[in-house]
Amino acid sequence: MSVDLHEQRERFLACCRENIRRDGLDRLLDWLDKSDFFQAPASTRFHGAYAGGLCEHSLDVLECARKLMQAFALPLKEESLTIAALFHDVCKVNFYKEDTRNQKINGQWVSVPYYTIEEKFAFGGHGSKSVFLIERFMRLKVDEAVAINCHMGFSEGGNAAQSIGRSYEQYPLAWVIHAADEASIYLISRQ
Numbered sequence: 001m002s003v004d005l006h007e008q009r010e011r012f013l014a015c016c017r018e019n020i021r022r023d024g025l026d027r028l029l030d031w032l033d034k035s036d037f038f039q040a041p042a043s044t045r046f047h048g049a050y051a052g053g054l055c056e057h058s059l060d061v062l063e064c065a066r067k068l069m070q071a072f073a074l075p076l077k078e079e080s081l082t083i084a085a086l087f088h089d090v091c092k093v094n095f096y097k098e099d100t101r102n103q104k105i106n107g108q109w110v111s112v113p114y115y116t117i118e119e120k121f122a123f124g125g126h127g128s129k130s131v132f133l134i135e136r137f138m139r140l141k142v143d144e145a146v147a148i149n150c151h152m153g154f155s156e157g158g159n160a161a162q163s164i165g166r167s168y169e170q171y172p173l174a175w176v177i178h179a180a181d182e183a184s185i186y187l188i189s190r191q
Contacts, residue, residue: 003052009038012055012086015062019082024138028087031137035093042089044096044115047185054092060188061085064180074172083140084147084177091129094120126152147174151181 016029032038042053062085069076097118100111123129127149134140134148150167151174168175 003050003056005038005052005055008052008055008059012038012059015059015082015086019078021079022083022138028134028137032090032093036096037090037093040092040094041096041115042092044117054089057184058086058089060184061088061177061180064183064188065176068176068179068183074176076173076176080141080144080147080173081176083134084144084151084173085180087134088127088130088148088151088177088181090133091123091126093133125149143171143173146171147177150174151177153178153182 013029016025038055039051040054041050042057047053047057062082065081065085068074069081095117096115098113099116100113102109103112104110105112121129123132130148131140131145135145140148146167150164153164168178
């Protein structure tokens, strides 16, 4: 899969600048620009396992979240929806490494690229790491932090799974981001 990384980056930045009016946004975006966020895959072999997959997935989550908000007439703030959707997976910044492996194609062994995980900053769970990284630059509102922290749903496991349902009841944004993440993976993912 090939995506126009420059065009996608510009779409992402435009969404941020049009919808987010929060101190620290520029510092967060500067950090993302200096990282591999705009070139990184979204996963090693599932959704978005190609260059630019992470940014593309984040934009897809925002699109799905907006559709869910409209479908259920939820009175969510566009700023919070945009923040939670676009930054829910910043835990994957500088997380993947491109490598090669041998694969048989048309009866011939060829070296093909693939991604592996190279954790440089181990920090708790998937969602909590994203919240921590965002908070280094920009303050999150409670519902945004809960939405990002709980976006993996029950798959995160451990003690966190016990409070997921309550989080979705208390903070509709949390359920919307979780459902949008799943919809983006299973319904509109390009791979």
